[in-house]
Ligand code: HEM
């Protein structure tokens with residue numbers, strides 16, 4: 001059982017995550033109606049304002065707080081309760097991140113930061129918005145240092161031993177996060193803040209976008225890796241089996257560190273300021289990430305098959321029926337994985353130099369990230385929520401709540417299927433992302449986009465509405481698990497934190513020599529970024545003033 005302090009810390013992180021989730025999903029609901037011309041926002045509320053709140057609160061804030069809740073609980077569970085210093089840093093991290101979040105959110109809601117979650121210059125928000133973002137990053141670093149410190153203490157006590165898989169994966173995730181944040185910290189502190197407060201007049205836009213995406217792509221792996229931790233470590237336990245291969249799991253995480261950072265240019269393929277050689281190099285590195293992704297898919301299905309056969313499943317697919325479909329902790333994650341198959345395939349399309357031309361900045365992209373972060377990641381987090389909160393509060397995930405949880409994940413899937421399919425199709429036809437509804441001046445060709453069976457005005461709104469209802473149901477379940485459900489301490493047993501056994505006896509020790517991997521990661525980053533970034537600085541354009549378009 002987690003120490004009482006560690007539990008509280010994890011719970012507060014969960015709490016803030018779900019507050020962000022309420023506001024964020026409500027904005028999502030408004031968006032689908034505005035986009036379909038069914039809702040006119042009042043004059044004091046701007047479409048780009050709610051879109052900014054949606055992106056920031058769901059993609060950046062919900063994920064980050066939830067991830068730390070999960071990692072804190074898991075590290076305390078696998079390596080033992082936190083000491084006083086780790087606790088102190090954990091709380092400091094939580095408080096600073098929360099203050100940053102509050103500051104940024106207030107700026108967005110008061111209409112001073114409708115710059116969307118990518119905050120591209122030369123759109124300019126209030127300087128305090130960027131200060132808020134910087135505090136969010138600093139806060140997450142403090143929380144990361146807490147967990148890394150806890151790990152170092154464990155390593156000292158257990159000299160020469162490989163750490164438990166959960167801890168290893170946590171440290172990989174945090175290393176990735178800290179290296180990735182360097183880019184966004186550099187641009188926010190040295191470019192945006194001086195420019196937004198008016199200390200300097202202009203900003204180097206190409207440099208700021210490049211530093212943003214140096215961070216922005218690994219950011220998606222910061223969301224994904226904790227979900228993968230659940231896939232690798234939690235799922236086998238629920239299935240009653242072991243981790244398929246400890247060394248494969250560790251190697252895949254190392255490869256994610258290496259290949260998720262030096263690839264940000266794949267978001268900038270249409271930008272003129274980067275020569276095609278560097279874009280090509282980074283696209284090649286992007287495709288390398290397919291290797292650990294397929295390794296992950298392979299070991300998941302191997303785990304399923306092994307467990308299904310153990311339970312008596314025979315024939316080619318008999319094991320499939322033996323999976324614990326009635327256990328929502330498993331079913332949620334299985335659906336999450338299923339969504340990631342088209343999600344990952346779409347990612348390959350987006351990253352392809354030529355195909356990117358077709359989909360760039362269209363609704364296709366919106367469809368894409370709702371079936372990557374919006375479902376595989378978010379639904380894995382939902383699946384974790386169902387047992388993590390009971391594990392932390394000692395309350396029971398009752399039969400009634402389990403039934404509601406099924407309705408919740410199934411409705412989320414249906415809603416997302418409708419909304420994201422419509423978005424993918426509309427995007428291919430040419431509909432742009434990040435616009436409120438536009439009549440396109442009555443242009444016949446543009447209006448034809450909306451004639452399809454799935455790509456009409458209704459599908460996206462219906463999908464969005466189902467999603468919102470599902471989100472509300474989730475919040476009902478969360479509130480119950482936090483405050484209402486009966487205590488489950490019958491024989492002193494709380495809901496378990498499922499962690500599967502992992503056989504480390506054949507795992508090579510060098511996999512946990514972090515300096516090797518940090519070294520290789522830095523070498524790849526220098527190779528991919530040093531020259532193009534120094535070009536951007538040496539041959540910088542005159543710099544851009546600013547625009548406040550809202
Ligand atoms: C109630 C559920 C949701 C609905 C109805 C919804 C709806 C939408 C819509 C319609 C857009 C496109 C707006 C535009 O381009 O004009 C959008 C954008 C976006 N959504 Fe969602 N979404 C939901 C949940 C989520 C979740 C769970 C996440 C991530 C965890 C997410 C992340 C994003 C991001 C990052 C954007 C892009 C914002 C931007 O372009 O600046 N959404 N959403």
Ligand SMILES: [Cu+2]
Nearest residue numbers: 216217266267
């Ligand atoms: Cu990317």
